[in-house]
Amino acid sequence: MLYSARFLSFFLAVSIAVVTGLFLSLVEGVDRPALVVATAISFSVSYLTIFVVLEFLIFSGLNKVNKMMNKLMKRELKSLPQEKPTTLLNPFEKLNQEIATFAWLQQKEIDELKKLEAFRKEFVANVSHELKTPIFAAQGFVHTLLDGAVNDKTVRDKFLKKAAKSLDGLDSLVQDLLTLSQIETGDIKMKFDSVDLVKLSEEVIDQFEERAKAKKIQLKIRPPKQPRVLAHADELRISQVMTNLVSNAINYTSEGGAVTVSFEVGKKSITTSVTDTGEGIPSEHLNRIFERFYRVDKSRSREKGGTGLGLAIVKHILESHHTKAEVQSEVGKGSVFSFKLTKTKEEKD
Ligand SMILES: Nc1ncnc2c1ncn2[C@@H]1O[C@H](COP(=O)(O)OP(=O)(O)OP(=O)(O)O)[C@@H](O)[C@H]1O
Ligand SMILES: [Mg+2]
Structure with missing residues (x-):
């Protein structure tokens, strides 16, 4: 109520009309009807002007910004358990509070993204490291065989078995990674x-x-x-x-x-x-x-x-x-x- 354009315009117009009336009452030669007419005109003109300025230039602009902030926050707040309704009436304070909340939510999102980025880097480093171990081992055995060990039957069998074991390990690692990523992306749906x-x-x-x-x-x-x-x-x-x-x-x-x-x-x-x-x-x-x-x-x-x-x-x-x-x-x-x-x-x- 206090922050409606109508109330504020009325309050200011009454003040202006009173001041105008008082001022005119001090001027000699201004009779009573002229005083009333002048006060009424001053009230109406002030009311209309102030109302137009407040309603169409300030409040409607503020409301648009408020609405937009609300929409943005609703999108952000979907993930939060409960949206606190704002009880503030002053549109400036309300806007201020909404901007502060929005900035806080954005900061949270940035922090989350930074964490994910660090996690992604660590994950790629881990995967590369884990893949490297069995690949290097199998590579070593195969090259040794190619360099001549293939002619010795016992060495050949031993190295082939070791290479096969490394490749089996590689296979199970890739399978595990695939399972994890498929569950995460939702490609594997649980069949209850x-x-x-x-x-x-x-x-x-x-x-x-x-x-x-x-x-x-x-x-x-x-x-x-x-x-x-x-x-x-x-x-x-x-x-x-x-x-x-x-x-x-x-x-x-x-x-x-x-x-x-x-x-x-x-x-x-x-x-x-x-x-x-x-x-x-x-x-x-x-x-x-x-x-x-x-x-x-x-x-x-x-x-x-x-x-x-x-x-x-x-x-x-x-x-x-x-x-x-x-x-x-x-x-x-x-x-x-x-x-x-x-x-x-x-x-x-
Ligand atoms: N029953 C257990 N007793 C003691 N330590 C365990 C037990 N289960 C898991 N751990 C510890 O937790 C770690 C993680 O287990 P996880 O099963 O995720 O990996 P892993 O057994 O090392 O490898 P993977 O299962 O991928 O072949 C293991 O390396 C081990 O140190
Ligand atoms: Mg295990």
């Missing part, structure tokens, strides 16, 4: 279905039997009381999650240890855990192990063929299931990786 987690885990564990046996690791499933544990999930992707978790558990557990898959069935969800009695992860690394290429002990992990992409894939797949992996670990004692999935409807209590 009712998935029997016990059956899925048994199938995953079967693949690792040989590796566990070779390391004398006891690999087992602790089945739940329920005959079937059905979860709302993408079978192939959750199988990938389990493969990565069980593979890590076996890789980072020394001979004679144990790896156990267990389930906790709640009212609405099922928690699957992979527990190992391995080397454990120091607490300062726990929140970083899900980053791409992050390894606690780079040299030891690489010896085991790791590139640090397994848990990044696990994180992405679980995010697409609107859940996340939890990890508890104690150095020297072992680790527990677990994740929650929603029960399928027919299974809910």
Whole structure:
């Protein structure tokens, strides 16, 4: 009200008319009707002039800028949880506040872009480094063979096997990178279905039997009381999650240890855990192990063929299931990786 053109014009016109009236009343020879007419004319002219100036030159311009700022902010604020309504009436203050908020949002976006740029640079450096290692190794073996080693049958077989191993590593690295980028770009859509987690885990564990046996690791499933544990999930992707978790558990557990898959069935969800009695992860690394290429002990992990992409894939797949992996670990004692999935409807209590 206070900042409407009508009110301000009225207020100013009344003031001008009063001053004019008072002034004329002091002038000799001005009679009462002339005074009233002069005051009325002064009021009307001032009101109209001030109203036109305020309404069409100042307020409408300000409103246009305000509207534009509002539109810009709405676009920006879409990502924010709640837009605070402005309660300010003064259009100048309102505009000032909106410009300040907009500038803050822009700054936030710039910071975000800077972070992404740094992340991109680091990612490219990591990918190049990881690709270089197996390519150089395979290249070395092939050149040695070409330089004459091919004539010695034992050396030839040994080098060919090593070259093949390097190329297999390269293939799995590229596959992992492809999976990650496809999940991120949305090229891989989750195909949700009712998935029997016990059956899925048994199938995953079967693949690792040989590796566990070779390391004398006891690999087992602790089945739940329920005959079937059905979860709302993408079978192939959750199988990938389990493969990565069980593979890590076996890789980072020394001979004679144990790896156990267990389930906790709640009212609405099922928690699957992979527990190992391995080397454990120091607490300062726990929140970083899900980053791409992050390894606690780079040299030891690489010896085991790791590139640090397994848990990044696990994180992405679980995010697409609107859940996340939890990890508890104690150095020297072992680790527990677990994740929650929603029960399928027919299974809910
Ligand atoms: N069960 C575990 N026990 C101890 N350390 C673990 C365990 N799981 C993961 N880690 C640590 O977290 C790091 C990241 O794991 P991740 O699976 O992402 O990579 P990786 O196993 O090194 O390589 P990749 O899985 O790509 O072959 C590992 O290098 C390892 O140091
Ligand atoms: Mg791994």
